[in-house]
Amino acid sequence: MSGAVNAVEDNPAEIPDYPMTRAAECPFDPPPTLKALQQECPMARVRLWDGSTPWLVTRYADQRAVLANRKVSAEMDRPGYPRQAPGNGTLSFIGMDDPEHARLRRMVSAAFSVKRVAAMRPAVQKIVDEAIDTMLAGPTPVDLVEAFALPVPSLVICDLLDVPYDDHDFFQSITRTLVNRGSTPEQRGAAHGQLAGYLDALVGAKLANRGDDLLSGLAARIEAGELTRQDATAMAVLLLIAGHETTANMIALSTIALLEHPDQLDILRETDDPKVVAGAVEELLRYLNITHGGRRRVALEDIEVAGQHIPAGTGLIMPNDVGNRDPEAFADPDRLDIRREARHHVAFGFGVHQCLGQPLARMELQVVYSTLYRRIPTLRLAVEREQLRFKTDGFVYGVYELPVTW
Helix, strand or coil: CHHHHHHHHHCHHHCCECCCCCCCCCCCCCCHHHHHHHHHCCEEECECCCCCCCEEECCHHHHHHHHCCCCEECCCCCCCCCCCCCCCCCCHHHHCCCCHHHHHHHHHHHHHCHHHHHHHHHHHHHHHHHHHHHHHHCCCCEEHHHHHHCHHHHHHHHHHHCCCHHHHHHHHHHHHHHCECCCCHHHHHHHHHHHHHHHHHHHHHHHHCCCCCHHHHHHHHHHCCCCCHHHHHHHHHHHHHHHHHHHHHHHHHHHHHHHHCHHHHHHHHHCCCHHHHHHHHHHHHHHHCCECCCEEEEECCCEEECCEEECCCCEEEECHHHHCCCCCCCCCCCCCCCCCCCCCCCCCCCHHHCCCCHHHHHHHHHHHHHHHHHHCCCCEECCCHHHCCECCCECECCECCCEEEC
């Protein structure tokens, strides 16, 4: 390992670019270069869009160690932080360190508690069933992204926040700009400004007339002097984007993966055991990894990772897609096995910044996996898989359209 690292350090021209390209024939797998680094050079320098060369941490145990280390920072404005793209600024508390991160996160954490999410399950089941009813009543083929994968989590997060679903075309379009790596800083800034303005108006309406929803809860915090209106709006932006974009892509990718693994799909179709369904969710989260730009940090002081000295001010990237394929953590990691015990994956991150909305995402996916494939048992792709357009240009991985029939 040290020889490979030294070779790269001695010859900066050999430093690979990041993010890396997936193999077209293996769209669910991490890029081959990334897998090779994990095996041969688990701590390696990579080159980002701005010419900076942070360290790439590819092994599961090392990733968790870094993400749990209080000597690294998630603050995107710190010098040395490995930004994903130009103009990719701080997005509320996920780009902050404690104690401010913890203070803001606590203000919305109750809405995503296991108990609160469990109480939402009947409403989510109704949303899923109605979306399937609509698909079954219409013509085929149908785009599963447009007809099901995107509306379901959008309706759920709109209900939680009390954002009008009638505005979904607006906020989904804005989100596409924000999560596209190719968007210019100007485009990203304009899109963020539009969405922030929209949500700020909704927060303002809640200040005048509160209800029993998450935006009303933020309005109450503003009135109590615990939160600024600007911070409340920033939190609303984060929750609306994260609440629909990630789960939508997960539903679509999961469907493709399961159709390509009919033995695994049969298990889901035939089981009545909620534990089997819950296990399938964890394994598909591990296997697919829709957040494929890596968790990013910057060292606050000199640290050591996997025997490598990391000076203060140095960026670190933990690509969860390859971390979740580490054979030291998951036996036969490139095999999809929904009966595997996979809950220790890092798809939601690790440590204090672990995804706030993971209970909601898990529940939504459980409802989808236990319903969609049983109600439409002959579901299949309406095109060859090679014709699908995968989102290789974004911060969130998925497909742009998913034509299906039955």
